[in-house]
Each structure stands twice: as C-alpha cells, then as structure tokens.
Amino acid sequence: MTIHPARARLVHELQDLYAAEQHLLIGLPMLVNAAVPPKLVAALREHLGQTLTHVLRLEECFSILGAEAKVRHCDVVEALLVEGSERAKQPRRRDAALTDVADRLERYQITAYRVCVELAHELGEEAVEMLLGLTLEEEHAAQRRLCPLADAKTQAKPLRGTGRAIG
Ligand SMILES: [Fe+2]
Known part of the structure; x- marks a missing residue:
C-alpha cells in the first residue's frame, strides 16, 4: 500500500515532536531548578505540566493515524537543553540565558507544530x-509568558479567519 507523502511526513514530524517533548519532560525540571525569579520559575513549572499534556496529545494523534508512537532522537532539543544548563552555571547571566534557551525551545516547537497542523489540515x-x-496555542502562550523580552514582531499572530495561531 502506498502511503500519501503528506501522511508519511506528518508521522515523521510527530515522532520528532514526541522525542522533543519527552526530552523536555526531563530537561525542564533542570531549568526550573536553575531559575531564580519567581515569575520565571512559575512559567517554567506551568510549561512542564503542559508538556505532559502535549505528550499525551501526541499519543492520541498516533492512535488516530494508526501510526507507531516511535521516539526519534531529537538533537535540537537535547543540544539546547545542554547549552541552557551550561550557560545557567554563570550566575551573572543566568536569567538571560534561561530566557534565551526557553525562547529557542518554544520557537522550535512552534515551527514544528505549525507544520503538523498544516499537514493534518491538508x-x-x-x-x-x-x-x-x-x-x-499553548506553545505560543508559553513563549509569551517565558520570553517577555522577545521581539513582539516574531510572536504569535492568529491565522486570518481561523483563530489558529502561526509562529
Ligand atoms: Fe510542548
């Protein structure tokens, strides 16, 4: 049986995201422990809770699509988490480093989820x-909460007429 290229790509992208979210379940507590400002700690904790929901939603998607919930290794997220933990060791720049890493993690996920939403729509x-x-939507909200200093022009904008957000 031939698998539609968009379906194969969707499953592949979902498996990448599944790995990314699993990495975050392990890596976010490290960022929470390193963070000091109460608002940053609270935002990271909240996103950690959401990440578990994101894993469960991905598993539901695999089930609907009849695809295997396979974990691919996610080099991007792993590298960002390692970089974040290294940079957080320098107390003078710790908050800026954590905010920067959180921003990069969110941008990666927002781009990947946006691609998957479009493929599922197609x-x-x-x-x-x-x-x-x-x-x-939750990734966009997390980015806004975690990265208040991020360039507003690059943050969430709703897709015209759909209420969905794009990165
Ligand atoms: Fe997530």
Missing part, C-alpha cells in the same frame, strides 16, 4: 488538526 485529519492546534 490530509483532512480534523481530530489531529484540532489536538495539535490546542498544543500550538
């Missing part, structure tokens, strides 16, 4: 599109 997989759209 394939007519409405339930998958809805689940991934919820996560995409």
